[in-house]
Amino acid sequence: xxxxxxxxxxxxxxxxxxxxxxxxxxxxxxxxxxxxxxxxxxxxxxxxxxxxxxxxxxxxxxxxxxxxxxxxxxxxxxxxxxxxxxxxxxxxxxxxxxxxxxxxxxxxxxxxxxxxxxxxxxxxxxxxxxxxxxxxxxxxxxxxxxxxxxxxxxxxxxxxxxxxxxxxxxxxxxxxxxxxxxxxxxxxxxxxxxxxxxxxxxxxxxxxxxxxxxxxxxxxxxxxxxxxxxxxxxxxxxxxxxxxxxxxxxxxxxxxxxxxxxxxxxxxxxxxxxxxxxxxxxxxxxxxxxxxxxxxxxxx
Amino acid sequence: xxxxxxxxxxxxxxxxxxxxxxxxxxxxxxxxxxxxxxxxxxxxxxxxxxxxxxxxxxxxxxxxxxxxxxxxxxxxxxxxxxxxxxxxxxxxxxxxxxxxxxxxxxxxxxxxxxxxxxxxxxxxxxxxxxxxxxxxxxxxxxxxxxxxxxxxxxxxxxxxxxxxxxxxxxxxxxxxxxxxxxxxxxxxxxxxxxxxxxxxxxxxxxxxxxxxxxxxxxxxxxxxxxxxxxxxxxxxxxxxxxxxxxxxxxxxxxxxxxxxxxxxxxxxxxxxxxxxxxxxxxxxxxxxxxxxxxxxxx
Numbered sequence: 145x146x147x148x149x150x151x152x153x154x155x156x157x158x159x160x161x162x163x164x165x166x167x168x169x170x171x172x173x174x175x176x177x178x179x180x181x182x183x184x185x186x187x188x189x190x191x192x193x194x195x196x197x198x199x200x201x202x203x204x205x206x207x208x209x210x211x212x213x214x215x216x217x218x219x220x221x222x223x224x225x226x227x228x229x230x231x232x233x234x235x236x237x238x239x240x241x242x243x244x245x246x247x248x249x250x251x252x253x254x255x256x257x258x259x260x261x262x263x264x265x266x267x268x269x270x271x272x273x274x275x276x277x278x279x280x281x282x283x284x285x286x287x288x289x290x291x292x293x294x295x296x297x298x299x300x301x302x303x304x305x306x307x308x309x310x311x312x313x314x315x316x317x318x319x320x321x322x323x324x325x326x327x328x329x330x331x332x333x334x335x336x337x338x339x340x341x342x343x344x345x346x347x348x349x350x351x352x353x354x355x356x357x358x359x360x361x362x363x364x365x366x367x368x369x370x371x372x373x374x375x376x377x378x379x380x381x382x383x384x385x386x387x388x389x390x391x392x393x394x395x396x397x398x399x400x401x402x403x404x405x406x407x408x409x410x411x412x413x414x415x416x417x418x419x420x421x422x423x424x425x426x427x428x429x430x431x432x433x434x435x436x437x438x439x440x441x442x443x444x
Numbered sequence: 445x446x447x448x449x450x451x452x453x454x455x456x457x458x459x460x461x462x463x464x465x466x467x468x469x470x471x472x473x474x475x476x477x478x479x480x481x482x483x484x485x486x487x488x489x490x491x492x493x494x495x496x497x498x499x500x501x502x503x504x505x506x507x508x509x510x511x512x513x514x515x516x517x518x519x520x521x522x523x524x525x526x527x528x529x530x531x532x533x534x535x536x537x538x539x540x541x542x543x544x545x546x547x548x549x550x551x552x553x554x555x556x557x558x559x560x561x562x563x564x565x566x567x568x569x570x571x572x573x574x575x576x577x578x579x580x581x582x583x584x585x586x587x588x589x590x591x592x593x594x595x596x597x598x599x600x601x602x603x604x605x606x607x608x609x610x611x612x613x614x615x616x617x618x619x620x621x622x623x624x625x626x627x628x629x630x631x632x633x634x635x636x637x638x639x640x641x642x643x644x645x646x647x648x649x650x651x652x653x654x655x656x657x658x659x660x661x662x663x664x665x666x667x668x669x670x671x672x673x674x675x676x677x678x679x680x681x682x683x684x685x686x687x688x689x690x691x692x693x694x695x696x697x698x699x700x701x702x703x704x705x706x707x708x709x710x711x712x713x714x715x716x717x718x719x720x721x722x723x724x725x726x727x728x729x730x731x732x733x734x735x736x737x738x739x740x741x742x
Contacts, residue, residue, distance in 0.1 A: 178577045186587025193591070193599035216597035217520035220513045220528070221607070222499030223615050227485065238618025239608055246602060246618075247611050271499045271507055272517065272525035 196245065201365055203243040203250040204347060206234055207258065207285035208267040208275040218274035221247030225266035225275060231259045234266060253349020253364045258287060260314050260348050283315060288347030289370035290320065290340045290362055298361035300337045303327045309338050309351035309362050318344035320351060338362065342371060450566065451677035452714035459716065467709035474550045482614045496611045497551070499528055507531035512649040513607075516600060519592035536653060542707070544654030548640060548647045549680075549708035553610050557624055558640045558680075561631035566677070573636040578683070578704070581648035588645050605639075606646050641680050641704075654703030660725045661707060662699040663689040668717040675711035675720065685711065689719065699725055 199205070199212055206225050209215050226234045226249055233256045237244040244250045249266075251258060260282045267275040279285060290309075292298055299306035300322075313320045320338050327333040338351075340362075349364045364370075385391045403409060403416070410417045416431070456464035482500070485491040494501045499509040509531030517525075539546060548555060588600035601607060605623045612620030631638050640647055663669070666689050675689070676682045684702035691697075712720040 174577060175579075178580050179583050181576075182580060182583030182587045185584060186591050189588070189603055190591040190595050190599050193595055193597060193602040196602055213596060214522065217517060217592075218522040218525065220498040220510070220517065220598070221601060221611060222495040222509075223611070224495040224499060224501060226615070227491070227494040236611065236615045238616045238620075239612055239623070240619035246608065247615075269494075269501070270525075271501075271509060271527035271531060272514075272522070273528075274522075274525075 193245075199245070199248075199250065199366070200243045201369055202252055202254070202363075203237075204253060204258075204287045204349065204364060204366070206249055206251070206266045206275055207260075207264055207282060207287055207346070208270075208277075208279035209287070210274055210276060215274050216245065216248070218272050219248055220272055220274075221249075222271065223247075223249065224269040224271060225249050228265040228269035230261065230265060231256060233258050251349075253288075253352040254360055255353075257349035257353040258285075258346075260285070260346060283344075283346060285346045285348075286367060288349070288364040288366050289342050290345050290347065290349075290351050290364050291370050292338055292340065292361060293363045293365075294359075294361040295337075297357050297359070298338070299357070300335060303329060303333055303335050305336065306356065307336060307338070308354050308356055312350045312354040314348060314350060315344045315346065319346070451674040454672065454674070455714050455716040464713055467713050471550050471708060472556065475553060475556060478551050479553060479610070479613060486614065496607075496614050498607055498611070499531060506534075508535050510607075511536050512646055513598065513601070515649070516589060516592045516598050519589045520596050520598055521593075539650060539653045540656055541658050543657040543659050543705070544650040544652060544703060545647060545706040546657075546659075547650045548644075549706035552606060552646075553613065554606050554624075554627060554644075555640065557628050558631045558637065561628050562637055562680070564632055565636060570632065574634050574638070576635070576642060578642050578681075580642050581645055584643060585645035585648040600645070604646065606644065637680050647706075651703040654705070656725075657703075658725055659707060659722060660699050660701065661705060661709060661711065661720055662697075662723045663719050664698050664721055664723065665717065665719040666690075666698055669719050670717055672716070674714040674716075678710045678714050680708065680710075681705060699723065699727075701725065 205212070205215065206229075210218060221236065223236045226236055233251045234249045235251065237246050237248050237250060239246050243252070262282050264279060264282050264285075267277060267279055270277070292301075295301040307322060310316070310320045310322050318341065320340050322336040323339045325335045325337055327335050347364045347367075351362045352360045352364050355362050381391065381393065406419050408417050408419050409415065452464050462469075478497075481493045482496060485494060492503060497510055498513050499507070501507055507527045507530055509528045511532040514525075514528055514532045517523075591599040605627055608620055608623055612618055612623075627639050631640075635642065663685070669689060675685055679685055681702070681704045684700050684705040687696070687702070688698050688700045707722075709720075709722065712722070
């Protein structure tokens with residue numbers, strides 16, 4: 145390293161500064177070097193933290209956890225939630241654990257699901273409100289959403305009466321309902337298939353834990369993976385009509401499409417009615433008879 | 445080598461092993477007790493303290509939190525958490541009384557690792573050291589806060605060896621052994637007192653309350669100093685000693701005011717001339733051991 149020699153003292157107006165300059169320059173250079181080094185380390189750490197071991201899809205945060213980005217600004221990784229979990233559901237990610245950022249709490253539903261304590265001990269234990277204390281009713285928790293991920297292995301979809309997930313669900317009959325379907329394979333039986341409702345499912349994972357197949361056919365996924373979204377602008381006409389008491393777009397009117405000839409569809413409980421003069425006599429329950437009459441009168 | 449005897453040997457020879465090691469032993473006991481209290485729960489089922497050094501709850505009533513973490517959290521955009529802030533204020537007040545870097549010397553589990561590395565360095569006669577500024581840690585401190593701000597997360601906690609090691613000892617070691625070994629080898633082979641005295645942003649943070657801290661070591665008996673240099677040899681921050689021990693102006697205070705002093709009191713241990721003692725930041729108390737008897741005796 146070569147430093148420029150100071151000018152001889154006394155030359156012009158530089159006399160006062162010249163002797164000190166090399167030392168100051170060295171000091172500034174060293175400080176700049178240190179600062180740059182620290183900034184580089186900081187950048188490395190920042191990039192690493194953004195890319196290293198994000199929360200794996202099978203790792204679920206405790207109830208009340210803020211959205212993941214906010215959670216990572218709030219959770220100090222103290223493990224108090226883990227300590228207060230009575231069922232050893234929660235654990236802290238060890239260094240090198242691929243499931244979650246090191247030191248943050250999570251649980252794996254297939255191993256130990258959330259037992260949905262009331263009061264919610266983990267939330268009460270959190271000192272930084274990374275687990276939102278506004279959550280006081282565990283049924284309002286949304287740790288994830290159960291999804292029947294594999295209809296090819298789910299026994300219910302094969303026409304067998306399994307229903308274990310339905311029966312272990314802590315919000316029984318609301319988060320998972322059984323829907324009766326026609327068994328197309330046998331042609332003469334029913335299927336009772338599990339259907340999950342996001343309005344009630346807390347993501348506790350008891351269904352995934354209990355699923356009797358070797359690899360669970362129902363799994364709790366993070367809401368970001370499990371849920372679709374309509375879009376802010378989208379409205380279901382059905383819902384809007386119910387809310388407003390009438391259709392918002394166009395008045396209800398008789399539609400004439402795809403009906404047999406000579407038959408109208410009456411909205412006011414009339415159902416299929418033959419077009420033309422009012423019926424001379426009450427119709428029976430036989431729809432075929434009704435249709436035939438309509439056709440007769442239509443043909444003239 | 446110029447040195448005839450290892451630092452502290454003379455003190456041990458003249459006064460016995462205990463006086464030459466008492467603060468060292470007390471510090472190791474304190475560090476082990478802190479860790480032990482946290483481990484009593486998981487190992488024995490006695491839940492006196494829950495959590496870890498980031499945030500804890502003692503006997504179900506006393507919350508304690510690491511103020512450095514909360515400052516990072518604040519920089520990352522998270523401000524709520526009343527319990528955590530109360531806990532951080534309690535911790536901060538304690539360190540304002542006891543000296544900020546008391547955390548480093550008396551609590552931090554890494555201290556035993558780096559002290560061992562420094563000791564082995566002396567034993568093996570390793571003198572080579574990478575040179576970088578002791579102010580690096582303050583730049584790193586700034587960098588960790590800037591990273592929290594930019595990423596909106598506690599970015600430093602992904603790699604912070606101090607919190608990783610303590611948490612791992614309490615909650616499951618994982619790969620944290622590697623971190624301990626890495627810091628040990630760095631301090632042993634790369635840079636003398638490299639981690640704790642040059643790089644650690646956590647120590648840099650805790651040195652800040654040290655600027656006001658009440659409890660300080662002083663060189664009240666400095667006129668007895670016989671230049672054996674033992675204190676400089678064992679001190680993790682030897683630059684803090686000179687202004688108190690060898691001031692240019694003889695009327696200058698004998699109190700070690702530097703915030704970088706960790707109050708580890710190893711200097712008190714090794715000094716056979718009883719130069720050093722604990723005192724307040726305002727008054728340099730004369731060391732009050734049995735030295736006068738010894739000096740007066742023929």
